[in-house]
Amino acid sequence: MAKIDVVFEDNHLIAINKKGGDLSQKDKSNDDSLIEHIKLYIKEKFKKPGDVFLGSIHRLDRPTSGVIVYARTSKALTRMTKLFRDNDIKKSYFALVEGRPPDLSGYLKDYLKKDPIKNKSYIAKKGAANAKLAELKYEFIREVDNRYLIKLDLMTGRHHQIRVQLANIGCRIVGDLKYGYGTPNADKSICLHCSEIVFVHPxxxxxxxxxxxVPKIPEWKGVKGY
Known part of the structure; x- marks a missing residue:
């Protein structure tokens, strides 16, 4: 894992611009996660003895890039977790997709069901067992080399929500083999990026x-902020 990109930091929180492919937290792969690297960064920068506290507030899928926030104190962790649980956090994303969206802007409402064995989610019927409501708003930004840049505002935080809902309207995310895109990105990331998080400081x-x-990789070239 390369050097971390710190985009916000104070005594209570630290936020990273996560690269696609980095783990937000440990999983069954047992690969290093951002948590270990951020702890080392804090320990070295502030010359802290002993173990460093770092709380995982939320996560981004491994192939997804963008803003992810961690808590540096237990108080911040408790309060930020509540903000996420109460949906008091605004999260915006950019996605680069292969199909033009049906409208210049729109609202997607679906019910999603997760298959934990395949680590994949599916569109389900309302009322189906374990199906959860998934909502988002999207806005078409522009065409980029025969692909389409979309801005998304997430209203719920379901497993693989954006990936499933966009694929369902024919807008498969560049590099996302799991949800129907044909070829992988060179670094195995997908072109889904959490561009902004807004909240009241805990x-x-x-x-x-x-x-x-957005990441400086060939697939994102031509997108503002590259």
Whole structure:
């Protein structure tokens, strides 16, 4: 894992521009995650003895890039977790897709069901067992080399939600083999990027707006902020 890209930092929180392919937290692969690297960064920067506290507030899928926030104190972890649980966090994404969206802007409402064995989610009927409501808003930005840039505002946070819902309207995300795109990105990432997170600071009680540029990889070339 390369050097971390810190995009926000104070005594309570730290936010990273995660690269596609990096793990948000440990999983069954037992690969290193961002948590270990951020702890080392904090330990070295502030010359902290002993173990460093770092709380995982939310996650991004391994192939997804963009803003991810961690808590540096237990108080911040408890309060930020509640903000996410109560849907009081605004998360915006960019996606580069192969199919033009049906409208310039729209609202997608589906019910999703997760298959834990395949680590994949599917569109389900309302009322189906274990199906959860998934909502998002999208806006078509522009065409980029025969692909289409879409901005997304996530209203719920379901497993693989954006990937499933976009594929369902014929807008498969570039590099996302799991949901129907034909070829992988060179670094095995997908062109889905959490570009901004907005929330009220859990301690200071002021609005915090954290943004991150899209990755500098060939698939994103031509997109603003590259």
């Amino acid at each position: 301690v200071k009680k002021v609005e915090i707006r954290i943004s991150a540029r």
